[in-house]
Amino acid sequence: CAYAVGAVDFTGDMPVVLGPDGPSLGGFVCPVTVAGRDLWKLGQLSPGDAVRFRLAPGARARPRAGGASAAVLERRPEGEGRPEVVVRRSGDANLLVELGPPVLDIGVRLRIHALMTALEGRGVPGVIDLTPGIRSLQVHVDPDRLPLARALEIVLEEEDGLPVGGDITVPSRIVNLPLSWEDEAALLAVERYMSSVRPDAPWCPSNTEFIRRVNGLGSVDEVREIVFGADYLVLGLGDVYLGAPVATPVDPRHRLVTTKYNPARTWTPENAVGIGGAYMCVYGMEGPGGYQLVGRTVPVWNTHRTTPEFPPGTPWLLRFFDRIRFFPVTSRELEGWRAGVRDGTRRLDIAAGEFSLAAHEAFLAGIRPEAAAFRERQQAAFRAERERWEAEPPWDDPAPAPTPGAAAGGAGEPVTAHLAANVWRMAVAPGDAVRAGDVVAVLEAMKMEITVTAPRDGRVASVACAPGDLVGPGQVLVTLEDDGGGR
Secondary structure, eight states: OBOOTTEEEEETTEEEEOOTTSOSBOSSEEEEEOOGGGHHHHTTOOTTOOOOOOOOTTOSOOOOGGGOOSSEEEEEOOBTTBOOEEEEEOTTSEEEEEESSSSOOHHHHHHHHHHHHHHHHHTOTTEEEEEEOSSEEEEEEOTTTSOHHHHHHHHHHHHHTSOSSSOOEEEOOEEEEEEEETOHHHHHHHHHHHHHTOTTOTTOSOHHHHHHHHTTOSOHHHHHHHHHHOOEEEEEEOBTSTTOEEEEESSGGGOOOBOOOSSOEEEEOTTEEEEEBTEEEEOSSSEEEOSEEEEEOOOSBOSSOOOSSSOTTOOBOOOTTOEEEEEEEOHHHHHHHHHHHHHTSSOOEEEOOEEEHHHHHHHHHHTHHHHHHHHHHHHHHHHHHHHHHHHSOOOOOOOOOOOTTOOOSSSSEEEEOSSSEEEEEEOOOTTOEEOTTOEEEEEEETTEEEEEEOSSSEEEEEEOOOTTOEEOTTOEEEEEEOOSSOO
16 A cells, blocks of 8 residues: 555554655555544654654544444445455545455456546646555545545546546566576575574575465575566555565466565665565665565666666656566676666666556456465465464563663773664674774664764773664663873
8 A cells, every 4th residue: 555654654563654765555454544644743753752643633543324433434345346445544635545454466456546546637726746655545635625524525526527447458578687696685685684683583584484484485596586487567666665566466376475584685786676474575775674686787866867767757668457478587687787787888678568457357367267366375384374373482671771871890981872773793802902083883863874983092901792682772882992002
């Protein structure tokens, strides 16, 4: 689903309040949204502050006629050739329109596209933007110009006007992208996760082996063959930032299913390729993430260059309903592809086409027994994996960081952490000589890598932390003493 600005997004065990720089959509649970008038308060927060939420007046979910409430504004049952319609409040400036049951259905996604196109054609004043999800459409409005009640009326009018059943055909390009399988940058992300977040996660040390196991496949090579054999249909854009596609294989026999990381990764390389749930994503930029990584590809966002793949005013590569096909390259070859696509000296193979719902449904009818067998094996393997987890001791969160200013012990000048973070790397050991500005430690927080440097020349008297430790603001990392040379 699309995310509203101010949504409280539970990424596994880690709640995040999404700001205007957050992703357009994703698959994490967002039970509440900060009211627009209070968003300024988020900008005043600093590490260590406590946050308490209070339900806004008028937002309490009191049941109304027809099963609706202050949270669910409208609910219309499924009809002949029409899916169920549920319209939810998404904060005080958004409607979330959901169609059909909560399952992957490409036909429902095409109907969402038709609804979005109808609303765009109507040109309603006060509509800021329209963001489609897999089976939903978020309608973002300026409440001062278009009250939510009137926006709801308009959405329902347009949904009522959509055709009942029948075929829907949309433009659908074939986009061939190079993929470096288990690229060194993707493997580094797993290594860093094991070092600073969770070393014993079921998906570590190999994401592709985890994918093999939970899908009941015989080898990692089978995972590779499926990824390179699939046509990934782009259903959404903006998942984990900057034009990142959320895509699913057209052929259900290629729909590998996985869990996401919990807790989430704090770092993912730009253009890593991952699978989460039944969806494939290409990360548009460095940042946190939860998809199981299989490799890396070329940029899907190009901020500063205009090229044939990124025409003026369109810094994103992909479009809704593109079909992505991967072809294998080495890590070294990918470096050339990445640079060439970014500066326009290397062209991607992109062919025009279209996607027909009627043709797709005929294809599904022809492979129904094979698809059912694939799904049954997959579900059995997934259940076995979950049973194995339940039989193991539960994973414990890292111990809370010591109180700010906790001493490392011993005499000397303390060098402290600037904020709450994980220790990614200690660059010094006791006895090392350092000069002012030398890096003594590298910390990692959500989306950021922070270097901590020596404030003066000296010698390391003691080291108080190790890679993987959780530290708080003001916590001592190392202590320095004079090196005996008068410095």
